[in-house]
Amino acid sequence: MMSWALLALGLVLVVEGLLWALAPHLVEELLAALRALTPEERRLAGLAALALGLALVWGARMAGAFSP
Template identity: 55%
Template sequence: MIEMILLALGLVLILEGLVYALAPSLIEELLKAMQALSLSDRRKIGALTLALGVVLIAASHVFS
Protein backbone atom coordinates (compact mmCIF):
# COMPACT_ATOMS: atom_id res chain seq x y z
CA MET A 1 0.00 0.00 0.00
CA ILE A 2 2.74 2.47 0.91
CA GLU A 3 4.45 1.71 -2.40
CA MET A 4 1.33 2.80 -4.30
CA ILE A 5 1.07 6.01 -2.29
CA LEU A 6 4.71 6.84 -2.93
CA LEU A 7 4.30 6.01 -6.63
CA ALA A 8 1.23 8.26 -6.89
CA LEU A 9 2.96 11.15 -5.11
CA GLY A 10 6.03 10.71 -7.29
CA LEU A 11 3.94 10.83 -10.47
CA VAL A 12 2.15 13.97 -9.29
CA LEU A 13 5.47 15.66 -8.52
CA ILE A 14 6.88 14.67 -11.92
CA LEU A 15 3.87 16.12 -13.74
CA GLU A 16 3.92 19.30 -11.64
CA GLY A 17 7.64 19.68 -12.19
CA LEU A 18 7.29 19.24 -15.94
CA VAL A 19 4.66 21.96 -16.15
CA TYR A 20 6.74 24.41 -14.09
CA ALA A 21 9.93 23.56 -16.03
CA LEU A 22 8.44 23.62 -19.53
CA ALA A 23 5.73 26.29 -19.30
CA PRO A 24 6.17 28.61 -16.31
CA SER A 25 4.34 31.45 -18.06
CA LEU A 26 1.36 29.17 -18.61
CA ILE A 27 1.17 28.64 -14.85
CA GLU A 28 1.06 32.39 -14.29
CA GLU A 29 -1.78 32.75 -16.82
CA LEU A 30 -3.65 29.86 -15.23
CA LEU A 31 -3.36 31.41 -11.77
CA LYS A 32 -4.67 34.72 -13.09
CA ALA A 33 -7.59 32.95 -14.74
CA MET A 34 -8.34 31.09 -11.50
CA GLN A 35 -8.37 34.37 -9.57
CA ALA A 36 -11.04 35.65 -11.95
CA LEU A 37 -13.35 32.76 -11.01
CA SER A 38 -15.66 32.99 -8.05
CA LEU A 39 -14.87 31.02 -4.92
CA SER A 40 -17.81 28.67 -5.54
CA ASP A 41 -16.62 27.99 -9.10
CA ARG A 42 -13.14 27.16 -7.79
CA ARG A 43 -14.71 24.79 -5.26
CA LYS A 44 -16.70 23.12 -8.03
CA ILE A 45 -13.55 22.66 -10.11
CA GLY A 46 -11.79 21.20 -7.08
CA ALA A 47 -14.66 18.81 -6.37
CA LEU A 48 -14.79 17.67 -10.00
CA THR A 49 -11.04 17.12 -10.05
CA LEU A 50 -11.26 15.14 -6.82
CA ALA A 51 -14.10 13.02 -8.22
CA LEU A 52 -12.16 12.34 -11.41
CA GLY A 53 -9.17 11.23 -9.36
CA VAL A 54 -11.33 8.84 -7.33
CA VAL A 55 -12.85 7.40 -10.51
CA LEU A 56 -9.40 6.87 -12.04
CA ILE A 57 -8.13 5.14 -8.91
CA ALA A 58 -11.21 2.92 -8.78
CA ALA A 59 -10.79 2.09 -12.46
CA SER A 60 -7.16 1.15 -11.90
CA HIS A 61 -8.26 -1.35 -9.23
CA VAL A 62 -10.94 -2.81 -11.49
CA PHE A 63 -8.53 -3.36 -14.39
CA SER A 64 -5.61 -4.67 -12.36
Protein backbone atom coordinates in the same frame (compact mmCIF):
# COMPACT_ATOMS: atom_id res chain seq x y z
CA MET B 1 -0.25 1.41 1.95
CA MET B 2 2.40 4.03 2.62
CA SER B 3 4.30 2.99 -0.50
CA TRP B 4 1.19 3.66 -2.62
CA ALA B 5 0.80 7.11 -1.06
CA LEU B 6 4.45 7.92 -1.78
CA LEU B 7 4.07 6.65 -5.35
CA ALA B 8 0.99 8.82 -5.87
CA LEU B 9 2.68 11.89 -4.40
CA GLY B 10 5.75 11.28 -6.55
CA LEU B 11 3.66 11.03 -9.71
CA VAL B 12 1.84 14.27 -8.88
CA LEU B 13 5.17 16.03 -8.37
CA VAL B 14 6.49 14.67 -11.69
CA VAL B 15 3.47 16.02 -13.57
CA GLU B 16 3.60 19.35 -11.74
CA GLY B 17 7.32 19.66 -12.35
CA LEU B 18 6.93 18.93 -16.05
CA LEU B 19 4.25 21.58 -16.36
CA TRP B 20 6.38 24.22 -14.63
CA ALA B 21 9.50 23.24 -16.60
CA LEU B 22 7.91 23.02 -20.05
CA ALA B 23 5.27 25.77 -19.93
CA PRO B 24 5.85 28.32 -17.15
CA HIS B 25 3.91 30.98 -19.03
CA LEU B 26 0.90 28.68 -19.26
CA VAL B 27 1.04 28.14 -15.50
CA GLU B 28 0.92 31.90 -14.94
CA GLU B 29 -2.12 32.17 -17.23
CA LEU B 30 -3.86 29.33 -15.39
CA LEU B 31 -3.19 30.96 -12.03
CA ALA B 32 -4.62 34.26 -13.32
CA ALA B 33 -7.71 32.42 -14.55
CA LEU B 34 -8.12 30.79 -11.12
CA ARG B 35 -7.90 34.18 -9.42
CA ALA B 36 -10.82 35.35 -11.56
CA LEU B 37 -13.07 32.56 -10.19
CA THR B 38 -15.15 32.93 -7.08
CA PRO B 39 -14.31 30.70 -4.09
CA GLU B 40 -17.44 28.66 -4.79
CA GLU B 41 -16.36 28.06 -8.41
CA ARG B 42 -12.88 27.04 -7.26
CA ARG B 43 -14.41 24.68 -4.70
CA LEU B 44 -16.60 23.11 -7.39
CA ALA B 45 -13.58 22.73 -9.69
CA GLY B 46 -11.69 21.05 -6.85
CA LEU B 47 -14.54 18.65 -6.19
CA ALA B 48 -14.75 17.85 -9.91
CA ALA B 49 -10.99 17.15 -9.98
CA LEU B 50 -11.37 14.95 -6.91
CA ALA B 51 -14.18 12.97 -8.53
CA LEU B 52 -12.22 12.57 -11.76
CA GLY B 53 -9.15 11.41 -9.85
CA LEU B 54 -11.16 8.85 -7.90
CA ALA B 55 -12.75 7.60 -11.13
CA LEU B 56 -9.33 7.22 -12.75
CA VAL B 57 -7.93 5.32 -9.75
CA TRP B 58 -11.01 3.09 -9.66
CA GLY B 59 -10.73 2.46 -13.41
CA ALA B 60 -7.04 1.60 -13.11
CA ARG B 61 -7.85 -0.78 -10.26
CA MET B 62 -10.57 -2.48 -12.29
CA ALA B 63 -8.14 -2.82 -15.22
CA GLY B 64 -5.72 -4.67 -12.93
CA ALA B 65 -3.14 -1.95 -12.36
CA PHE B 66 -2.87 -2.75 -8.64
CA SER B 67 -2.79 -6.52 -8.81
CA PRO B 68 0.25 -8.24 -7.22
